[in-house]
Amino acid sequence: xxxxxxxxxxxxxxxxxxESGMTVLAGGFGLCGIPENLIAEIKxxxxxxxxxxxxxxxxxxxxxxLLLEDRQISKIFASYVGExxxxxxxxxxxxxxxxxxxxxxxxxxxxxGGAGIPAFYTATGYGTPIGEGKEERVxxxxxxxxxxxxxxxxxxxxxxxxxxxxxxxxxxxxxxFNPMVATAGKITVVEVEEIVEPGxxxxxQIHTPGIYVDRIIxxxxxxxxxxxxxxx
Amino acid sequence: MALTREQMAQRVAxxxxxxxxxxxxIGIPTLVANYIPDGIDVMLQSENGLLGMGRFPTEEEVDxxxxxxxxxxxTARPGAAIxxxxxxxxxxxxxxxxxxxxxxxxxxxxxNIASWMVPGKLIKGMGGAMDLVAGAENIxxxxxxxxxxxESKLLEKCNxxxxxxxxxxxxxxxxxxxxxxxxxxxxxxRAPGVSVEEIVEKTxxxxxxPDHVPEMTFDE
Numbered sequence: 001x002x003x004x005x006x007x008x009x010x011x012x013x014x015x016x017x018x019e020s021g022m023t024v025l026a027g028g029f030g031l032c033g034i035p036e037n038l039i040a041e042i043k044x045x046x047x048x049x050x051x052x053x054x055x056x057x058x059x060x061x062x063x064x065x066l067l068l069e070d071r072q073i074s075k076i077f078a079s080y081v082g083e084x085x086x087x088x089x090x091x092x093x094x095x096x097x098x099x100x101x102x103x104x105x106x107x108x109x110x111x112x113g114g115a116g117i118p119a120f121y122t123a124t125g126y127g128t129p130i131g132e133g134k135e136e137r138v139x140x141x142x143x144x145x146x147x148x149x150x151x152x153x154x155x156x157x158x159x160x161x162x163x164x165x166x167x168x169x170x171x172x173x174x175x176x177f178n179p180m181v182a183t184a185g186k187i188t189v190v191e192v193e194e195i196v197e198p199g200x201x202x203x204x205q206i207h208t209p210g211i212y213v214d215r216i217i218x219x220x221x222x223x224x225x226x227x228x229x230x231x232x
Numbered sequence: 233m234a235l236t237r238e239q240m241a242q243r244v245a246x247x248x249x250x251x252x253x254x255x256x257x258i259g260i261p262t263l264v265a266n267y268i269p270d271g272i273d274v275m276l277q278s279e280n281g282l283l284g285m286g287r288f289p290t291e292e293e294v295d296x297x298x299x300x301x302x303x304x305x306x307t308a309r310p311g312a313a314i315x316x317x318x319x320x321x322x323x324x325x326x327x328x329x330x331x332x333x334x335x336x337x338x339x340x341x342x343x344n345i346a347s348w349m350v351p352g353k354l355i356k357g358m359g360g361a362m363d364l365v366a367g368a369e370n371i372x373x374x375x376x377x378x379x380x381x382x383e384s385k386l387l388e389k390c391n392x393x394x395x396x397x398x399x400x401x402x403x404x405x406x407x408x409x410x411x412x413x414x415x416x417x418x419x420x421x422r423a424p425g426v427s428v429e430e431i432v433e434k435t436x437x438x439x440x441x442p443d444h445v446p447e448m449t450f451d452e
Contacts, residue, residue, distance in 0.1 A: 029280045029317070030303035032296065055317070080357035088354060100355070103279065104321030104363030111318045123366040124325065127344070127397025130362060143397075160297075172314055174297040176280050179316045207316070223296035229304035231288040 006166040006216040011041040014189050014217045018154055020047045025152035026054040027181040031226045033174030034063045035191050037219045038156040043067055051075040053150055055177055060084040062224055079103035105147050107180055112149035114183025119148045155185025159192040166213030167206045182208045189215045234406040235423045239450055240374055242267045244333055244404055248274050257334030258302050260374045264333055277329055279360040281320045284312025325367040332368040336375045338390045341437035343400045343412045346392035365396030377405035377434050384436035386417055407431050416440050421448050
């Protein structure tokens with residue numbers, strides 16, 4: 001069935017069309033809510049020279065850290081990196097270009113990218129190295145810098161539940177950057193834990209409406225925990 | 233005696249007010265959550281998208297989809313809300329968070345803060361710190377007053393690259409509680425047993441010392 005049915009049968013199909021040199025936006029915060037199987041598929045395909053936009057870059061051997069192993073990433077926009085040794089090494093060797101971006105600015109860049117807003121003014125980063133070379137303006141006595149939107153060739157997203165029309169719900173704090181990422185890809189691919197029948201998801205509870213989504217795939221997830229912290 | 237980390241957290245906690253939404257940074261600020269005064273209710277905001285952060289989970293409650301901005305497993309308290317990163321930073325940038333507490337390497341008398349990079353050392357990124365300092369009206373910086381070598385971190389002008397310009401109005405160090413106003417630090421309180429002279433000596437920026445500088449008191 002075609003029409004609004006966004007389901008694909010395999011990861012190969014899910015990432016069909018990705019090529020070297022493309023920009024890939026990835027959801028997730030740390031290892032929480034990352035599209036781990038879609039990342040693994042990018043690794044399998046061996047595409048190179050990718051520009052990746054993601055809050056972090058995974059850890060050694062997991063998440064986006066996997067793409068460092070074969071030097072598939074040439075540039076990354078992130079707010080916090082260096083949770084893995086390989087990343088640090090590639091950064092120090094200038095093998096990977098890192099554009100450190102304030103976390104809220106990163107989220108807003110993708111939100112704007114998906115919403116047809118080419119740039120926006122923000123106070124974040126004014127008077128710091130982040131503001132250098134950027135247009136400045138004063139509104140109501142406060143200084144702002146102009147930040148440009150980000151769009152991607154591919155957006156890879158981790159959802160919880162979706163229907164086959166591509167309406168997506170996220171679970172707990174695994175939401176994070178995923179909804180913005182989903183809006184800003186030319187091709188948006190969402191992997192979820194469960195695909196349900198249209199009508200099963202409460203329409204007002206849907207986080208990402210299907211209009212943003214091109215492909216949906218159901219899978220299982222390791223969901224690795226970065227810092228397991230418990231109370232005694 | 234210089235304040236311990238726990239005492240610093242206790243002192244900051246006295247600035248909490250009933251009904252405050254509060255963002256606590258990593259390190260000493262995180263400890264503030266342990267000293268919320270009895271009888272007041274505050275909601276902790278975690279910038280990965282959680283308003284109403286609860287306690288750490290029990291072993292049974294651990295959920296990989298439930299973490300805080302420090303990437304630690306956490307729980308949500310009753311009445312919590314969970315949302316996207318854009319929504320989270322709309323709260324922060326829109327000035328809706330009542331109090332932000334974060335650490336710093338240096339602050340200066342103009343309210344500038346440097347907390348995210350030391351040139352020549354490995355730079356890991358600013359995370360949400362630049363958004364937090366730009367968005368909040370009400371920020372408390374927690375830091376040591378001077379480096380291990382005795383060099384002041386309360387300066388006339390920050391040496392390190394800034395996190396934010398002109399945004400800090402209160403600083404709690406291990407020696408003193410200060411306000412920043414009109415291009416100067418104002419000494420408001422001193423740590424128990426720490427002399428005004430020691431604070432003066434360890435403050436490189438312009439420091440205004442009122443006639444009376446009360447000593448902080450701590451229980452037990």
